[in-house]
Amino acid sequence: MDLNEQLFSRARAVIPGGVNSPVRAFKAVGGTPRFVKRAQGAYFWDANDTRFIDYIGSWGPMILGHGHPAVVEAVQKAVMEGFSFGAPTEREIELAEEILQLVPSMDMVRLVSSGTEAAMSAIRLARGATGRSKLIKFEGCYHGHADALLVKAGSGLATFGNPTSAGVPPEVIKHTIVLEYNNIPQLEEAFELHGKDLACLMIEPIAGNMNFVRASVPFMTRCRELCTQHGALLVFDEVMTGCRVALGCAQSVYAKNIPGFAPDITVLGKVIGGGMPLAAFGGPRAIMENLAPLGPVYQAGTLSGNPVATACGLATLRELRKPGFFDALSLKTRKLVDGLSAAATEQGVAFSADCEGGMFGFFLLDTLPQNYPTVMKSDGAKFNKLFHGLLDRGVYIAPALYEAGFVSAAHSDEDIAQTIAIAREVFSQLA
Numbered sequence: 208m209d210l211n212e213q214l215f216s217r218a219r220a221v222i223p224g225g226v227n228s229p230v231r232a233f234k235a236v237g238g239t240p241r242f243v244k245r246a247q248g249a250y251f252w253d254a255n256d257t258r259f260i261d262y263i264g265s266w267g268p269m270i271l272g273h274g275h276p277a278v279v280e281a282v283q284k285a286v287m288e289g290f291s292f293g294a295p296t297e298r299e300i301e302l303a304e305e306i307l308q309l310v311p312s313m314d315m316v317r318l319v320s321s322g323t324e325a326a327m328s329a330i331r332l333a334r335g336a337t338g339r340s341k342l343i344k345f346e347g348c349y350h351g352h353a354d355a356l357l358v359k360a361g362s363g364l365a366t367f368g369n370p371t372s373a374g375v376p377p378e379v380i381k382h383t384i385v386l387e388y389n390n391i392p393q394l395e396e397a398f399e400l401h402g403k404d405l406a407c408l409m410i411e412p413i414a415g416n417m418n419f420v421r422a423s424v425p426f427m428t429r430c431r432e433l434c435t436q437h438g439a440l441l442v443f444d445e446v447m448t449g450c451r452v453a454l455g456c457a458q459s460v461y462a463k464n465i466p467g468f469a470p471d472i473t474v475l476g477k478v479i480g481g482g483m484p485l486a487a488f489g490g491p492r493a494i495m496e497n498l499a500p501l502g503p504v505y506q507a508g509t510l511s512g513n514p515v516a517t518a519c520g521l522a523t524l525r526e527l528r529k530p531g532f533f534d535a536l537s538l539k540t541r542k543l544v545d546g547l548s549a550a551a552t553e554q555g556v557a558f559s560a561d562c563e564g565g566m567f568g569f570f571l572l573d574t575l576p577q578n579y580p581t582v583m584k585s586d587g588a589k590f591n592k593l594f595h596g597l598l599d600r601g602v603y604i605a606p607a608l609y610e611a612g613f614v615s616a617a618h619s620d621e622d623i624a625q626t627i628a629i630a631r632e633v634f635s636q637l638a
């Protein structure tokens with residue numbers, strides 16, 4: 208008897224769809240989700256005690272691998288001192304200081320509990336700071352599930368977008384403008400039409416919620432120029448890319464190619480919590496001082512800056528700061544991506560892939576897509592075969608073709624080599 212199946216049917220009786228976040232249900236790929244019993248390093252074991260090489264890593268946070276000893280020790284110590292106080296602690300200052308050192312575009316940061324909360328609060332802050340209502344987002348970028356951000360494009364720029372979820376009233380999204388990623392003419396047109404009413408432009412600089420798509424340097428340059436010119440704030444949603452693609456986040460990657468580049472507000476999550484519920488948003492002092500209790504923009508949280516979560520985040524960030532950490536992680540990720548590409552080519556499977564730091568994506572397409580409609584041209588049936596082929600052989604990648612993948616410091620060269628060998632075998636049955 209498959210224990211995952213048993214757990215899944217038990218879960219479905221009491222939790223909608225059997226899961227607490229939809230993608231976990233394997234709906235896109237079919238089959239039974241693996242219920243995780245425990246995890247260590249690059250692996251987790253499911254209910255049947257089957258081992259998997261984990262390329263999801265809790266959707267990004269587990270950059271050190273599971274159960275890193277320094278992190279475990281910090282969390283254990285914190286637990287003994289108390290779970291939650293609803294009063295300030297020194298550890299919150301330490302984590303804030305650590306984050307600000309890594310991300311120089313921020314002078315101040317506010318800690319919250321989830322990426323959704325951070326992105327939603329960043330939008331409120333941008334609106335409060337500018338006194339404007341409209342915002343731009345891009346199709347295929349995900350910023351959590353706040354109402355105003357659950358929008359897809361309408362039929363044209365002049366029309367309103369459509370909610371991507373039931374329960375989101377049209378009035379709530381009427382200030383949200385949805386544009387195509389990497390489309391400069393459309394961006395310019397939107398600023399021409401709405402520039403004076405725009406509070407912010409929110410973007411995933413390397414979009415990890417439509418697999419892996421980079422904003423091109425010319426596109427990002429234009430985003431920055433137009434925001435500055437029209438007095439709108441450039442909000443970088445780095446919940447996924449933050450401390451994952453580089454120690455200084457994706458903005459440091461763009462700053463290499465665009466002199467003086469910096470966003471106005473940065474949203475962080477995932478890695479900065481090291482696997483605990485922790486996220487943040489920050490920016491220059493003049494913007495951040497709009498937040499309560501200093502300013503008129505209200506934002507709060509019972510568990511914000513939680514002492515156990517901050518201990519976990521701090522211990523994680525301190526490991527990332529060790530010399531050579533990101534070089535080694537990048538090299539490993541590159542090795543995986545190059546190996547997969549070579550194996551696919553050898554087996555005659557259309558394949559393209561990209562990576563930055565410890566984040567990667569691949570497509571069953573000849574060339575890398577630049578926007579959401581092209582991502583969605585991927586062959587879903589073929590992806591599902593690939594997914595299950597890998598899963599059956601002990602390699603766990605995201606159960607949907609529009610998700611990025613993650614390598615951790617705990618993945619060994621042998622893990623990578625084994626993954627490539629397994630993928631070659633699965634590719635041979637795909638072509």
Ligand SMILES: *Cc1c(COP(=O)(O)O)cnc(C)c1O
Pocket residue numbers: 320321322323324326349350351352411415416444445446447476477486
């Ligand atoms: C994961 C993610 C979020 C949402 O974070 P949660 O912690 O799941 O609420 C927001 N933005 C991006 C870019 C993300 O990848």
